[in-house]
Amino acid sequence: xxxxxxxxxxxxxxxxxxxxxxxxxxxxxxxxxxxxxxxxxxxxxxxxxxxxxxxxxxxxxxxxxxxxxxxxxxxxxxxxxxxxxxxxxxxxxxxxxxxxxxxxxxxxxxxxxxxxxxxxxxxxxxxxxxxxxxxxxxxxxxxxxxxxxxxxxxxxxxxxxxxxxxxxxxxxxxxxxxxxxxxxxxxxxxxxxxxxxxx
Amino acid sequence: xxxxxxxxxxxxxxxxxxxxxxxxxxxxxxxxxxxxxxxxxxxxxxxxxxxxxxxxxxxxxxxxxxxxxxxxxxxxxxxxxxxxxxxxxxxxxxxxxxxxxxxxxxxxxxxxxxxxxxxxxxxxxxxxxxxxxxxxxxxxxxxxxxxxxxxxxxxxxxxxxxxxxxxxxxxxxxxxxxxxxxxxxxxxxxxxxxxxxxx
DNA sequence: TTCGTCATGTAATGGGTTACATGATTAC
DNA sequence: GTAATCATGTAACCCATTACATGACGAA
Numbered sequence: 001x002x003x004x005x006x007x008x009x010x011x012x013x014x015x016x017x018x019x020x021x022x023x024x025x026x027x028x029x030x031x032x033x034x035x036x037x038x039x040x041x042x043x044x045x046x047x048x049x050x051x052x053x054x055x056x057x058x059x060x061x062x063x064x065x066x067x068x069x070x071x072x073x074x075x076x077x078x079x080x081x082x083x084x085x086x087x088x089x090x091x092x093x094x095x096x097x098x099x100x101x102x103x104x105x106x107x108x109x110x111x112x113x114x115x116x117x118x119x120x121x122x123x124x125x126x127x128x129x130x131x132x133x134x135x136x137x138x139x140x141x142x143x144x145x146x147x148x149x150x151x152x153x154x155x156x157x158x159x160x161x162x163x164x165x166x167x168x169x170x171x172x173x174x175x176x177x178x179x180x181x182x183x184x185x186x187x188x189x190x191x192x193x194x195x196x197x198x199x
Numbered sequence: 200x201x202x203x204x205x206x207x208x209x210x211x212x213x214x215x216x217x218x219x220x221x222x223x224x225x226x227x228x229x230x231x232x233x234x235x236x237x238x239x240x241x242x243x244x245x246x247x248x249x250x251x252x253x254x255x256x257x258x259x260x261x262x263x264x265x266x267x268x269x270x271x272x273x274x275x276x277x278x279x280x281x282x283x284x285x286x287x288x289x290x291x292x293x294x295x296x297x298x299x300x301x302x303x304x305x306x307x308x309x310x311x312x313x314x315x316x317x318x319x320x321x322x323x324x325x326x327x328x329x330x331x332x333x334x335x336x337x338x339x340x341x342x343x344x345x346x347x348x349x350x351x352x353x354x355x356x357x358x359x360x361x362x363x364x365x366x367x368x369x370x371x372x373x374x375x376x377x378x379x380x381x382x383x384x385x386x387x388x389x390x391x392x393x394x395x396x397x398x
Numbered sequence: 399t400t401c402g403t404c405a406t407g408t409a410a411t412g413g414g415t416t417a418c419a420t421g422a423t424t425a426c
Numbered sequence: 427g428t429a430a431t432c433a434t435g436t437a438a439c440c441c442a443t444t445a446c447a448t449g450a451c452g453a454a
Contacts, residue, residue, distance in 0.1 A: 004441070022405050030353055031361055033368040034345035035310075042442050044407055049441095083450095084405065111234075121360040146233035154229055161320040162230055168378050169232040175374060179367050203413070221433050241414050243435055248413095282422090283433065 003100050005116045006038060006046050011055060011097040012120040014089040018059040021047060021085070031119050036112070047087055055093030059086045102128055109139055126194075130187045137180040144173050202299050204315045205237060205245050210254060210288055210296040211319040217258040217285040220246060230318050235311070246286055254292030258285045301327055308338055325393070329386045336379040343372050 013019060013027050021043055028038050050056040089097070101124060104117050114136050121129050147170045155163065212218060212226050220242055227237050249255040288296070300323055303316050313335050320328050346369045354362065 006441090020405080021407090029345075030349045033365055034342050034349065035368065035372075039443060040405090040407075041409095041444065045441080048407095115364060119361050119364055122358045143233050146228075150229045150233065159321045162318055164378075164382065165314060165318055166232055168375075169234065171378075172371065172374065173234075175371065176367075179363075179370075183363065205413090219433075220435090238415060239433090239435075240416070240437095244413080247435095 003096075004046070005110075005112045006042060007050060007055075008097070008100055008104075008113075009116045009119070010043075010046060010050060011089055011093055012101075012116075012123075014056060014087060015094065015097065015120075015123075018086040018088040020087065024087075032115060036115075050093070051087070054090060055096055056087045056089055059088035098123065104132075126187055126191050130184065130191070133180050133184050133187065137177055137184065140173055140177050140180070144170065144177070147173065202295075203245070204309075204311045205241060206249060206254075207296070207299055207303075207312075208315045208318070209242075209245060209249060210292055211300075211315075211322075213255060213286060213288040214293065214296065214319075214322075217287040219283045219285050221283075223286075231314060235314075249292070250286070253289060254295050255286045255288055258287035297322065303331075325386055325390050329383065329390070332379050332383050332386065336376055336383070339372055339376050339379070343369065343376070346372065 009028055009032060010024060013024060013031065019027065021040065024047075025038055025040065025043055029036060047056065051058070101117055101120055104113065114132075117132065121132075124132075147166060151163075151166060151170075158166070208227055208231060209223060212223060212230065218226070220239065223246075224237055224239065224242055228235060246255065250257070300316055300319055303312065313331075316331065320331075323331075346365060350362075350365060350369075357365070
């Protein structure tokens with residue numbers, strides 16, 4: 001597991017343009033949902049790791065438009081509040097990002113990881129997206145089978161709360177699978193249109 | 200955060216009776232669902248921590264019925280495959296477990312933690328359960344508001360995949376809330392019956 | 399002047415994962 | 427005799443969280 005979910009997400013956001021840490025943190029919760037919170041204590045070390053690995057570098061000092069300056073010369077143009085550092089993705093970083101995005105399809109079982117990859121699906125071709133979606137679906141179906149297996153074995157002996165927890169897990173997993181099915185259909189439709197257009 | 204989710208779960212299972220590590224691991228995935236997998240690399244150190252803290256101790260050497268012995272004396276009664284260690288919860292451990300189960304209601308925001316506590320709800324009185332459920336519901340409603348806020352701000356600019364991810368997050372959160380509402384209603388019904396019975 | 403927000407970082411701590419080591423028992 | 431399952435553990439590595447330190451800017 002060479003790359004963490006967070007590293008992947010950061011690289012994905014940096015692909016859109018240079019960004020500094022503080023901004024990155026906000027964008028992360030917008031892109032991945034508010035349930036996915038990152039602390040600066042993980043973010044800045046992560047940025048440092050990316051820099052060391054050569055996937056990102058400190059870029060141009062963030063021009064960020066300074067609002068409302070009619071008379072410009074008067075005040076010194078202090079562009080930053082506190083020395084703000086913009087990070088940008090390197091060429092090697094882009095290659096690495098694509099690699100991870102593509103190949104992750106094969107081995108990733110963990111939900112966070114899948115979500116992170118999914119958030120950047122626009123960078124992948126339809127066939128790779130399809131593979132990833134189907135892989136994820138198969139994984140969840142297997143988990144569903146395990147849920148049902150443990151229900152079959154112990155349902156009677158379980159107390160109401162454990163049972164409710166498991167039942168809810170089953171329901172959530174089913175909903176995830178339905179979501180994936182919708183996405184798979186949509187991808188197939190696109191692929192179909194493309195094929196017809198080529199003829 | 201004195202106690203981890205895993206520690207709590209292990210104590211909860213040990214409350215039902217002595218158990219050894221290997222068995223514990225299986226029971227964990229039955230009780231908390233197959234999505235919740237624990238490796239021995241976390242489980243055994245966890246057991247060690249519990250022992251050191253005085254919440255658990257190595258108990259009686261696991262009598263575990265040896266199946267099918269018509270003539271008993273013949274073979275030496277080797278009861279264990281490889282020296283199996285049964286752990287049991289101590290009195291201090293029980294007190295600690297209840298404390299955590301009760302007070303956790305206040306501060307826990309993380310899903311895993313809530314699930315773990317929920318799995319042992321049978322040990323709590325109705326009013327504490329209600330408080331915990333309502334607290335969790337309020338938390339998720341706040342997250343839902345944050346979801347909607349970020350949708351309101353950026354929906355137009357988001358690509359289809361990010362949007363789908365967020366939409367699905369909203370749906371999942373709503374489902375969780377509905378689940379909690381059902382549970383809350385059930386608790387209130389019980390509380391109502393009790394009150395009427397007392398009169 | 400004080401509060402809220404913007405902004406970057408480090409240190410300590412701790413737990414999880416993986417990989418590895420070891421070994422008994424059962425069933426084929 | 428060998429594979430599968432039962433069974434316990436350790437060590438290295440790594441990452442996340444928390445708490446802390448620092449500091450500028452804008453507005454009330």
